[in-house]
Every structure is written in structure tokens, then in C-alpha cells.
Amino acid sequence: MSCINTILETIQFLVLFIYYYFEAFILLFFPTHKNVAGEIVLITGAANGIGREIAIHFAPLGVKLVLWDIDEEGNKETIRLAKINGAKEMYAYRCDCSNRKEVYETADLVRQEVGDVTILVNDAAVPSVKYFIDTPNLDLERTMDVNIMAHFWTCKAFLPAMIARNHGHLISISSGAGLVGVTKVSDYSASKFAVVGFLESIAFELQATGKKGVKTTIVFLSYVKTQFTGRLKIK
Template sequence: MNFFLETFKVIGLFVYYLLESLVFLVVPRRKKNVSGEIVLITGAGNGVGRLLSLKFASLGATVVLWDINQEGLKETSRLARENGAVRVHSYICDCSKRQDVYRVADQVKKEVGDVSILVNNAGIVTGKRFIDSPDSLVEKTMEVNIMAHFWTCKAFLPAMIASNHGHLVSIASSAGLTGVNRLSDYCASKFAAVGFAESIDFEMRDLGRAGVKTTIVCPYVINTGM
């Protein structure tokens, strides 16, 4: 009986969100005001992470930048200030290491405050056939592209739940929607990122935390470094 109830629930939600999407095609959503929000972006030292940092800075957000590239962080911080950022904080953090994520997260909470928008952007790609991919690179791909999402959400989501205010953004990939040649480990990590973010969204709804939003971004080919 529970199986049928769950099935009807899933079908009902599918129809609801489909109709909601059709409505928003005609009536645009009101744009989110991020002024004053504390926005943490992983992989902010270059590429998409840098572009996101500059955009949030121009919109009046406090930006918290994470990367393993110190020089890249310095340059992003400089550009963010030029774009009008009042508060810019940068931290060296290896997102592939759980304890490093937790350590730097605690530092951010003490020095900046509770993160209200978390953008999991850091990612790597090997671009090799699966059989030619060294085990160490396969593990690193999973650690950076999905395991880091677990650890950052574990660190910052509780405060969002407590205040019923926050936003989790997952920079996934179109490779998280379909398989791609020479990207087996990358696709697996991005499929996981999509599934994780969708599941967290359902958990927030089940908890009655409608103020905690999730966004999944699945870009195609992007002309930036990783």
C-alpha cells in the first residue's frame, strides 16, 4: 500500500512541478535579492567560480572565496573589490579533504558569519578513457566533484535549516544528465551531484523548510579552465 501511495505522490509532484514550470515560462520569477547575503563559492580562483564571485560582488553580497590556488584567489579578490564588493574573504581550502573543509568552514563561521548561499562549484576532469584513468585520479574526481558537496552542506546547511533561510547551488554539468565518451568518472560524479541536490531539496520540503532553496546548474561546454 505504501508503494502505491509513494508512487502517486511522485506522480503528483511531477505534474505539479511541470505545471509550475509552464506558468513561470509566461510569468517570470522575481529575481532573488542577494544584497547582504554571505555567499561562499568553492573553486573561486578562476573560471566559472571567478565569474560567479564577480557577479555576486556587483550585487552587494559578502563573498567568501575558496580555492587551493592562492594566486588565483588573490586575483579574484582584487577583481571582486573592483566590482564593488564591500566584504571579500578568501581562504585556501582543499575541498577534496573532509577535515580541511570542516576546519575552514569553522573559520568562516567565526570570522564572517553563517553562510546563506553556498555555491559548490569546484570541479576537476581527467578526460581519459575509464580503463586508462589512474585510480588516484578517479578517486580525486569523486572527492572534489561530489564528496566535497556532502562536506560543505554538512558544514553550512544546519544554520540554514535553523533560520529557514538559505540557498544551495550545485554547479553540475550536462554530463550529469547523459553519459559522455572519455568522461566516465566525471559523468558519474556529476550524476551524483544532481541526485544529491534533488534529494536535499525534497528533504527541505519534508522538513517544512521552504526558505532553504536549491538550484542545480547543468552547463554544456564552457570555455574556461578547470
């Protein structure tokens, strides 16, 4: 029986795999544009870099912006820039996304003060620019906590409401280093590979349970110059 189940699950995986790649091929030539007006968009790592640019991009689209970061001053600057670009309703919270307890507590505040998040953008990440053998143990743990464990906690916090309504969107920022290993970023690369595996698995789970109204997107970026300790970091 277990052998039959394995075969059936393999067939199911292959069918879904082919379907999604065919769908992606069609959308490449006939893209659709999503109307996000009225959505509640939460962005982690919103105080600078890519997170700030994402907030500015959403600003004129009629969404409620929720900004999470440990950098409160940076969040204030993101709010200022988003306002200039047309944002009407914004909320900023100090939250260390690597801290499960803090994520859950802040998520409760967001639900009380703003509502259920319908678009979750997991952008927060820390870089690593050392050979693996030279990287301190605490740095390795910090990389995994921020770059992948935070995705677990935020999705645990906000995905149930999306599933209940069959409406929502999970967006995770990965990297070219999430597709191929890169020198001096072994822990970073591992965390970004994990992001891909995690969100792809969630996508299959949503498909299998009939929750087609909850979408997932993985964004792969290359080298991006940001204000992170004055260095070039990979996003």
C-alpha cells in the same frame, strides 16, 4: 503495511514531481528576481574559471563574498576583479573541498569570522579526459572526491543553519555530462549525474519537512574554456 507505505510514498513523489515541473513551467514565462543584498555567499573553486565569474557576478549585488580554493594566488586575483566590479566585503580561504576535515574546520572559521553562509555555490570540479580503462585509480577517486563528495561535506557544514532559519540557497554546478554520458569523461559524467541526484533529493527532503525557505538550484553547463592545465574542460 510496507506495501501501503510504498504506494503512499510513490503517490507523494508523483504529486511533488508534477508540482515542481508545473512551477518550473510557470517560472519559465514569469521569472522572479531574487534580492541577495546582505547574503553571505560562499563559492567553492573561486580562484578561476566559472567560480571566478560567479564571484564577479555577485560582486555588485551587496553580498559578503566568501571564496574557497586551494589556489591562493588565484583567489587574490578573484578578489581584485570582484573589487573592480563593486564588491565591498570579501573573505578568501584556502580549502581543499575534497577533504572532509578541512571543509569542517574552514567552515568553523567562516562562521566565526563572517557568519552563517546563506548561499552556497558548489562549483569546484576537476575534469577527466581519458578513456575509462586508461584512467588511473587515483584519478577516479580524486574526481569523485572533488566533484561530489565535496558537495556532501559543504552541505553538511552549512545546511543545518539554513534549515534552522528556514532561509538559504544551495546551488550546485552540474554539466551536460550530468544528463548524458560523454566519451572520455566517464568518471566526470558519473560525478555530475550524482550532483543532480543529490541536490534533487535534498530539495524533496526540504519540501517534506516544510523548509520551503531553503531553495536549491542545479546549473547545467556545456563546454567551457578555462585555465585548467591549458585544456578545454567541461563544467
